[in-house]
Amino acid sequence: MAEVATSARSDQLLVIIDPMARRTDGESVRIAKDVLSAGAATKVCLPEDPEEFARALARRGARRPVLIGDDGALVRTVALLHRRRELAGCVLSVVPVGGALTLAGALGVPTGAVAAARAVLDGVERRLDVLVDESDGVVLGALRIPALPLPGTPPAQADGGDGGPDGARPWLRTAQSLVRTLVPVRPARSTAVPGAGPSRLRVEVDGAPLIDLDQPVEGVTVTPGRGGVAEVEVRPVSVGAEASLLVASGRVVTVTGADFRYRADGGVAGPVRRRTWRVLEEAWGLTVPQRGA
Structure with missing residues (x-):
């Protein structure tokens, strides 16, 4: 990632406040x-739905957009700018407010309202890579493909139940089964969980297979790195002893398998049978505090 040491102190700002931020933490807003x-000329927009949000962003003119919202709002904003082919030319500023702020913090944005707002005014632009798939979906942080649920596993074994009989509530069994499917995978150690079984996936990095369908895996992680490459980690299933982690770096990552889901930026996508992600180097700009500030 690269930083451009340009102060934003005199910018005109378009402050877009996500509805969820207003509802969950009005004081921080x-x-x-x-x-x-107090630090810049601001125009404040209070969109009530995604359509109003998109219109406000499209009509920003020369104003620099400032998002007040959580990780979900940040991802939606970047995705919208990407679909409009405006991402590369737009420097986005964020004041994280809401429930999920992990992604913003990992990208270098302060998670306190005052510190984040001051970074908007006095910070610098950081250029960041992004993963983009063939359906124009974007991933800002790491994406993970978890293990699959074992067929016929009772929901109570994996989730502990809620103290009541599940037989009368099929909707509960469905929800619990989905939760088990989406358990995140941590590549640093074995991530097998009760009720989960190995996936069979073919993972290719720049056209070269890292693992194929004949070797089951516990999980796959793909992370935008630096210099336009993604870091790929595959955890094969252990047989007797802990299996070695398979790692590779490349610009294009393709995963093929039977109806797999993946977690990315706090959301869940799929099921899909094939997905290809490409790294766009320094695809977008984010305002972060100056080093040493």
């Missing part, structure tokens, strides 16, 4: 607005 308004 108010604080952020006060700090931003």
Whole structure:
């Protein structure tokens, strides 16, 4: 990633406040607005739905967009700019407010309202890589493909139940089964969980197979790295002893398998049978604090 040491102190700002942020933490929203308004000329937008949000962003003109919202709002904003082919030319600023702020913090944005708002005013632009798939989906952080649920595993064995009989609530069994399917995989150690079995996936990095369908895996992780490459980690199933982690780096990653799901940026996608991600180098700009500030 690269940083451009350009202060944003004199910018005109378009402050777009995500509805969820207003509902979950109105006090932090108010604080952020006060700090931003004291340091720059601001126009505040309060969209009520995705359509209003998209219109506000499209009509920003010369104003620099500032998002007040959580990780989900950040991902939606980047995806929208990518679909409009405006991502490369737009420097986005974020004040994280809401329940899920892990992604913003990992990207270098302060998760406190005051510190984040000050970074908007005094920070620098950081250029970041992004993963883009063939359906124009974007991934900002790591994506993980977890293990599959074993056929016929009772929900109570994996989730512990809720103290009541499941037989009368088929919707509960369905929900619990989905939860088991989406258990995240941590590549640093074995991630087998009760009720989960290995996946059979073919993982190719720049056209070269890293693992094929004949060798079951416990999980796959793909992370945008630096310099336009993705870091790929595959955890094969252990047989007797812990299996060695398979690693590779490349610009194009293709995963093929039977109806797999993947977690990315706090959301879940799939099931799909094939997905290809390409790394776009320094595809977008994010305002972060100056080093040493």
